[in-house]
Amino acid sequence: MEYYQQKLANGTALHMLPLDHYKTTFVGINLYCGLGKERAVTGLIPYVLQKGSSTYQTARQLRSRLAELYGSQFGAGVVKRGEQQLLQLRLQLVHDSYVADGKSLLEECLDILRDVMLNPYKENGCFKPEYVAIEKKNAADKVRSLLNDKSRYAFHRCLAHLCPDRDYSNNKFGTVEEVDSVDAEQLWSKYQEILAAVPAEIFVCGSYDHNRVVDGINSRFNWTRSSEAVLDPATPLKGQNARTVHEQMDITQGQLVMAMTTDINQADSRYPALVLYNGILGAFPHSKLFQQVREKRGLAYYIGSNLDSIMGVQFVSAGIDAESFDETVQVISDQLGQMCKGEITEDELEWTRTGLRTGLLQMYDDLGEQVSLAIDGRISGRRWAIPQLLDELEKLTLNDVVEAARTMKPQVTYFLSGGEG
């Protein structure tokens, strides 16, 4: 299974991936906006778009029509990947064979998507100020409510300490102050700039009729664009000195987040080795971290590691008691040390290889994950296909894993805890 690809007359890339065992068709439009100074402006746009279009002037009218079309799901939002802010519009509809009376939903749903994206509801040539005001409040509230989820909050604090001068440290909605300062005119002109110039991609996946999709997309999404800006490959983070940061809050469980940098990211040919290394260390229940921190010592309920393979960062996170901080950090460091020395058992290596293989095979069934893989490839500058990753994974040796481990540089050990942590 591979993508069918085409360029629309306006330069927009169309990727199509048939998954015939799906009961739905998925359409996703991605605009690569960067996470720079205007992030708060960009972050508001998809929410204001959902408030109304020229045909469906209120959210209620829009949602009612979608409900009638067998609950077709429409969503718009922003997603942070590396230092990119993706403005996304998503549509999912039931395939015709599950719709009564031989009706067909595809064209009408594409009309709605087009209407929301390209004909937003306007007053005096601009977004409606009331709509903008509501969504400014909601965006500021989302920034405030980050605190409601302690592990997410701790992760963001760790990022803030890790790279304060990089766009990567920013929240996708910006700060409350940044959101407050946006006005309707600014929002409108930013959106016009985005439509005209930023890289744009359309993904269609699932069960669909190829020719109808090609016609449907080409006839509706050929909006006027000047020239598409070039998307520079992501710049991985640079390592600095290791540092430890403690912050306090009135909470029951301490939140530990450790960040490490590496010069390997998805653009690097050693990327599969990095994934295998991360798997052995902390991505599975059989991994070193889960076995040593939870199973052997009972220090945590959750403990694991994950990668930001665009930025070349690995995070280890755990929920622990404040008094276990020193012991937990020591155990984690010991495991990192073992990885560098190649103290990895045959089982650890092979079980991880097999586990990753299963994950890759299962990815064939998950359209969301396949689209993410393609997006990450676009951002990092190198696109990996599932068969290629499967192939590379089989060839990797213990030595490749050790070499990947040795590129890791400890950066920030962040701990959020109650009382005297």
Add this chain to the structure above:
Amino acid sequence: MEITCKSYHLLGEKLFSATMDNGLQCILLPKEGFKRKFAVLAVPCGSVHRKAMVDGREVTLPGGVAHFLEHKLFEDPGANVENRFARLGASVNAFTNHTMTAYVFSTADNFNQCLDLLLEFVQQPAFTQQGVVDERSVIAQEIKMYADQPYWSAYLGTLKKLYGKHAIAEDIAGTLDDLQRIDYRVLRDCHRFFYHPANMVLVMAGDLDSSELFQHVAENQQSREVGPPPPAVQTVDPAPEQPEPADESREMEVGRPLFNLGFRDAVPANWQQAQHKETMAGLLLEMISGKNGDFYNRLYDQGLIDSSFALDYTTSPWYSHLIFGGETDRPDDVAGEIKAELHRWRTTGWDWSQIEQNCNKLVGHFVMELNSLETTVMACATDWLQGVDYFKRFEMLQNAQTKDLKELLQSLNLEQPCMHVVRPASCK
């Protein structure tokens, strides 16, 4: 062994079922074209199952016992259970809710071997006295993790207000004190009372062949020693009368206030009725507070609610309730609006023209969810465990009558709402 096949033409789905000699019920949902394969072994042992009749005597178990047992079944004298699945390239997980414990694995290859392993570790416990003691600190961390989650705190707080002292209102993992009361003997008892094969349901999904698979399960179960039938009748206390309603609020480290507002509902007589009621509630609540309705959009545009607004309707022969929740700066105003809207629907405002639109919406969502094997397998197991067929919900939606929805509006106890609010901690 007799294999039954039901076809659901409108959904393009088939369901094969068979009962093994020892009473284990097996279901296969064939999913052609999928690489993923799933199986779940579901046991009717949840956090509300705290009593059993043994030899005419009632035995009471500590809070959190079902969840603790779930953790300990992963202990293995050799490698641990996760590692044995890892060797097969599969991943294994488990969870406990109010009414059941479910053990699930996911794989692409080696399905039959994974299945044998699943049946072995759930049916033949291998945990040790020391293992039980060691596990207490891990579960304590899990309890503490939930204690810091404001949504969970608001939800439990609301259940306590609705039910007072009843297992439904307790943390699924129990309290830190409960952990000390759970030992090796208690867990063995719990397993003996609740884990007989005749009580369990095995649901599988993937690109698999039914006759070969059921034969494999049959052979597996024949080779396994089965003890005597379960010595116990498990009982659940019916929910007590609702205590006097009183709103409650607490402070936590949150960035924004959040609320839960709960209403009790009359309990259905059995699980068949519960399934029907739950399906009708899904439709009614979509009509009242869906994103395509007036109420949601009015409150949203007033800045009273945002996309975090959600609701949960749960019903069973023992307890039944509706809970609204979300983040808001004005919890009291939102609660006032919800109460007024529900009263309006009950007394005057019957906007039944919306029924077709919302039926279409839920029918579409039902089809969409079938893309996910995990979701389908879990939903099937949950329903089958109570003797009902998940796909029946689809028919029920298509045959929804206004009378069903009106009945539901009458059975809700709108007179005694309970609210629990979590507010940001005041500056110290």
